[in-house]
Amino acid sequence: MAISANRLELLSIARSVAYEKNIDESIVVEAIEEAISKAARARYGADHQIDARINPKSGELTLKRKQTVVATQDEVENPSQQIPLSVAKRIDPSVDVGHVFEEDLPLFDFGRVMSLTGKQVITQRVREAERDKQFEEYKDRVADIINGIVKRVEYGNVIVDLGRGEGVIRRDQTLPRENLNMGDRVRCYIYDVRREPKGPQIFLSRAHPGFMAKLFEAEVPEVYDGVIEIKAVARDPSSRAKIAVFSHDNSIDPVGACVGMRGSRVQAVVGELGGEKIDIIPWSPDPATFIVNALQPAEVTKVVLDEDENRVEVVVPDEQLSLAIGRRGQNVRLASQLTGWSIDILTEEEERSRREKEANSRTELFMGAIDVDEMMARLLVSEGFETIEELAYVELGDLLQIEGFDEDVSAELQARARDFIERAQNEL
Structure with a gap:
């Protein structure tokens, strides 16, 4: 077919392809221009800079060969694309260095090989544009719920038809014991969209925490309204x-x-998630209160926070231990994930035994280090002293506040503590 046979035919082809692929018509026109330019270079010479242009209104096609004006003959690196200023002045005395001459080339008929090459160029450009359009459409929908139809299942991964693209639910993002078959309609959460050579990859999930949050947003108007x-x-x-x-x-x-x-709202979410039991916890800005709430339905009697290590020690009644830990540690594990704290659970008996053990250890430390009797050592432990250093360098007034301690006793205890520290340093 001669490329000049029908001016409007190219525009008609561009419109139909753009409509079918849901991309901009100008992209298809540019792809056709690139294909024709490539065919023209094959016809007139690969060294030539040839541009094909299609008028977007009339469909008229023109071929232009371009040559750039350079200062001297010595600067001409490619005679097909460059022309020295002295020669250019003969053609147009007003031109200067950098001017681009455009020469009209006659139209020609595509051969079979040129037609195949042009088709490949157009197909490739249209495919790239289609992928870019798909990526731009879905990258803004990350963290949204989308509906699709199961297209196929491959090695546990579920391929979902989303209408204008395909998404994949990886095996670890599916719900355990949920069997999805070809043709099933499924709701998923878009948690990632990546641009890859084979086209955009849309990763879906039914196990992501964000999926549950979005389901509640859909079922609870107060959540949707903020x-x-x-x-x-x-x-x-x-x-x-x-x-x-x-x-x-x-x-x-x-x-x-x-x-x-x-329970109508929560049951709608539970039904979508295959019967997953959901504990709804009131959030609190106070970490201790939030952790106590998160361990429900277990009762908590004491919470000790270690903010430096981001750990918390929780004490529960003996009979509440199994409830606090949960089956296979599920309750405490979920509470830890929810709050962001590492949670250690102790019973009241374990906590009391440990406290007594620590008190005995400190009592023996003070008895041996500063040569006091057991009663005096236990009194220091009960007042909160844990190390010899604390006793040695505490303000004297703090010791005087302890019942039965006068200035002489307090000064003597601190002197003995400092002597012990000095001996230990000398030994080191």
């Missing part, structure tokens, strides 16, 4: 989950709003 905020989510997919909620309106109970009338 009155209730979901602060954190921890999940053991298909088994149990904990979700921390906070109300910005004191008149609205965040837990009650998420549960709904007779």
Whole structure:
């Protein structure tokens, strides 16, 4: 077919391809221009700089060969693309260095090889544009829920047809004991979109904590409106989950709003997640209170925070230990994920035994180091002294506040403590 046979035919082809692939028509026109330019260089010489242009209104096609004006003949590196100023002045006396001459070339018929080459160029450009369009469309939908139809299942990975693209639910992002078959309609959470050579990869999940948060947003109007905020989510997919909620309106109970009338709202989420049990926890800015709430339904009697190590020691009644830990450690593990603290659980008996052991150890330390009797050593331990250094360098007034301690006794104890530290340093 002669490329000049029908001016409007090229525009018609561009429109139909753009509509079919859902991309901009100008991209298809540019792809056709590039294909024709490549065919023209094959016809007139690969060294030539030839541009094909299609008028977007009339469809008229023109071929232009370009030559750039350089200062002298010595600067001409490619005679097909450059022309010295002395020669250019003969053609147009007004030109200067850097001017670009454009020469019209006659149109020609595509041969079979040129047609195949042009088709490959157009196909490649259209495919790239389609992938870019798909990436731009889905990258802004990360952290959204999307509906799709299961296309196929490969080695445990589920390929989902999203309409204008495909997403994949990897095996570790599916719900345990959930069987998805070809043709099933499925709701998923988009947690990542990556640009890759084969096209954009859309990663979906039904096990991601964000999926549960988005489901609550869809079921609870207060969450959607921002009155209730979901602060954190921890999940053991298909088994149990904990979700921390906070109300910005004191008149609205965040837990009650998420549960709904007779549990209607939470049951809708549970049904979507295959029966996953959900504990809705009131969030608190106080870490100790939040941790106590997170360990529900277990009761907590004491909480000791170590902010430097980001660890917390929780004491529960003896009969509450199994409930606090949960089956296979599930309750304490989810509470730790929800709060961001490492949680150690002790029973009251274990805590009391450990405290007595530590007190005895410190008592023996003071008895041996500063040569006092057991009663005096236990008194120091009960007042909170843990090391010889604390006793040696504490303010004298703090010792005087201890019942039965006068200035002479306090000064003597500090002197003995400092002597012990000095001997230890000398030995080292």
